[in-house]
Amino acid sequence: AQKVTQAQTEISVVEKEDVTLDCVYETRDTTYYLFWYKQPPSGELVFLIRRNSFDEQNEISGRYSWNFQKSTSSFNFTITASQVVDSAVYFCALTYYRGSTLGRLYFGRGTQLTVWP
Amino acid sequence: EAQVTQNPRYLITVTGKKLTVTCSQNMNHEYMSWYRQDPGLGLRQIYYSMNVEVTDKGDVPEGYKVSRKEKRNFPLILESPSPNQTSLYFCASSGGQSNQPQHFGDGTRLSIL
Numbered sequence: 001a002q003k004v005t006q007a008q009t010e011i012s013v014v015e016k017e018d019v020t021l022d023c024v025y026e027t028r029d030t031t032y033y034l035f036w037y038k039q040p041p042s043g044e045l046v047f048l049i050r051r052n053s054f055d056e057q058n059e060i061s062g063r064y065s066w067n068f069q070k071s072t073s074s075f076n077f078t079i080t081a082s083q084v085v086d087s088a089v090y091f092c093a094l095t096y097y098r099g100s101t102l103g104r105l106y107f108g109r110g111t112q113l114t115v116w117p
Numbered sequence: 118e119a120q121v122t123q124n125p126r127y128l129i130t131v132t133g134k135k136l137t138v139t140c141s142q143n144m145n146h147e148y149m150s151w152y153r154q155d156p157g158l159g160l161r162q163i164y165y166s167m168n169v170e171v172t173d174k175g176d177v178p179e180g181y182k183v184s185r186k187e188k189r190n191f192p193l194i195l196e197s198p199s200p201n202q203t204s205l206y207f208c209a210s211s212g213g214q215s216n217q218p219q220h221f222g223d224g225t226r227l228s229i230l
Binding site (some may be wrong): 006009037043044045047049084091104105107108109110 | 122150157158159160161165175185205207209216218219220221223224
């Protein structure tokens with residue numbers, strides 16, 4: 001079975017602090033993909049990053065970075081020097097790939113990040 | 118512009134009155150799906166479709182119907198809405214490969230009184 005756990009329901013930080021959002025996943029598939037989505041107060045879902053199970057390189061995009069560790073089944077997301085505009089709900093998601101079959105997307109319950117000025 | 122369009126964005130209605138939420142995508146995607154988002158539960162999949170005339174149940178299909186007669190459209194039908202279907206609904210689409218991110222519509226907020 002596939003499962004994504006985001007243990008942090010809510011996080012509050014003050015602007016310019018670094019913050020890490022945790023994501024732990026479960027899957028029996030060897031080929032799978034992990035995603036992070038952002039949901040700002042306006043409600044839309046914004047794709048942030050995709051990672052496949054064969055690529056454990058960390059990725060950095062501006063103030064955002066992602067740490068993928070298969071040994072601990074984790075795909076954590078760090079925001080450096082947080083800003084008020086980073087306030088949002090962040091979702092981690094997992095899908096698998098079996099042959100030519102497209103897998104379903106499984107979401108964690110989300111982490112509400114509030115950045116105070 | 119590549120997009121997934123849902124309508125309506127907001128709807129308040131009463132128990133038992135059939136309603137349809139439309140979803141249309143202009144990216145020629147094979148895969149489309151519906152999710153509902155409830156506080157503390159994240160997004161849960163209702164139904165999905167791999168292609169035209171191919172649909173399957175997600176995690177919470179009870180009380181919903183879907184159809185996929187054309188590639189671009191994937192309407193969500195509530196034949197007899199009930200208050201426990203009050204939620205925020207998202208339609209999504211993606212290409213035929215798992216590594217492609219799903220593109221989401223802007224959401225439809227349904228309130229069933």
